[in-house]
Amino acid sequence: MQIAYIQTFPLFGEKEMNFREVLNLTCTLKTDLLILPELFATGYTFASKEETTEMGEFPGEETTHFLQLLSGKTGGIVVAGFVEKEGDTIYNSAMIVADSEIIGIYRKLHLFNKEKLWFSPGNKPPKVYRVRGVNIGIMICFDWIFPEVTRSLALQGAQIIAHPSNLVMPHCQAAMVTRCIENRVFSITANRIGTEKRGEDEFIFTGMSQITSTRGEILSSAPGDKTYVGIARIDPFQALNKKINPYNDLLADRRIQGNLLID
């Protein structure tokens, strides 16, 4: 199975330009699974709830159509971040699409910094989607720092963690090695690059998108300051066997949950 990410430099509020950048980066790409960054179509640094409302979309609108197009063109499943509307509520979400079908939508559980002002926190537990024979779990950016998220996805059988991101802190890439080892899963962190300055807020996005194997090997690592297409070939079945020796199984051996012994 071939998996891939694109590392982009979105321009704030310029959906059409951002779609075009994605098409340019993927113009010859054929792949089974493609991950795009968080909020790839809109940019990140919102300044008001009105802005997120204005740029937000219901499933089935413009960004959905673009992702369906992209899935058809690349031939693979696509996971990408977008501003989701549900009634008057706005979520920082990621959509998983295969051909013309919306497989599911994940709403970011752990909002970072002022996202708490512009978005509502995800209102559903993380979920694993079985698509074309592979179990895919989604988390978004800052979710990485909470081990509960990847763990929950692994306990549900995720083989690959799709991780659209807009990272500004330095520790995620190394932490994803730990996440993959402790859960025996693959992960694809699709980050963005560039700087966004709006009002008093300035964010420098760190690039270095990364594909990590179940054994913690870094299969692809992007530069910190360039757009990039990262590709790796993996065997997703490696994520199904959690035994690390004849005596230890990474999930079955768990003894505690919260502060309580679970056996």
Added chain:
Amino acid sequence: MQIAYIQTFPLFGEKEMNFREVLNLTCTLKTDLLILPELFATGYTFASKEETTEMGEFPGEETTHFLQLLSGKTGGIVVAGFVEKEGDTIYNSAMIVADSEIIGIYRKLHLFNKEKLWFSPGNKPPKVYRVRGVNIGIMICFDWIFPEVTRSLALQGAQIIAHPSNLVMPHCQAAMVTRCIENRVFSITANRIGTEKRGEDEFIFTGMSQITSTRGEILSSAPGDKTYVGIARIDPFQALNKKINPYNDLLADRRIQGNLLID
């Protein structure tokens, strides 16, 4: 506050020699907290349950006396691994001692490899001990790969994770950076060096003991093949504030436990 570890090369079954090595390494050491490796007095590679029974001790016996002596000599709290007997049951445990007092005993929850044949799994949740004004949590070696352990200790207020180890896998040191960042705690991994070959079992212990800060900085790192004394000065109060920006708190922001939303 000064914290320290010693990285030793225990000889299997030679308690007196192993005590002497510890005394040699610590002969001029004064410190507030000192961590020794897992099973520092006995060595690691047991070959039968009879052997663990033979070398095991009830609290208050030989190894306890040695740790009380060491606490008095160094002036600090001591945490060290030992083979614990309780009735006919044998645990891979770690004792925390201050002067002549046994503060507590932690029984390893996640047994590695054939430890499952020689030891019983810990039967109590991990616990935080408040000693001389600082909250200390204990975990042992392979517990590192289960994020639930450090998390549980952090949720109980641990400022410092004492981590006696006999590591043979390569990923723990980097994972401890993630553990410290995701929980905003300090950690002290006291590992051993050397090879033990008994029957068909051969373990190469990897050294590289490590003190890690709440921000993921490596404050001390030992070589992979030499005995070593590692020391760092820390401010344990840095572990009490879990806010990483005005909007995010690493513990209060948690949304899921297991697969369930917790708010």
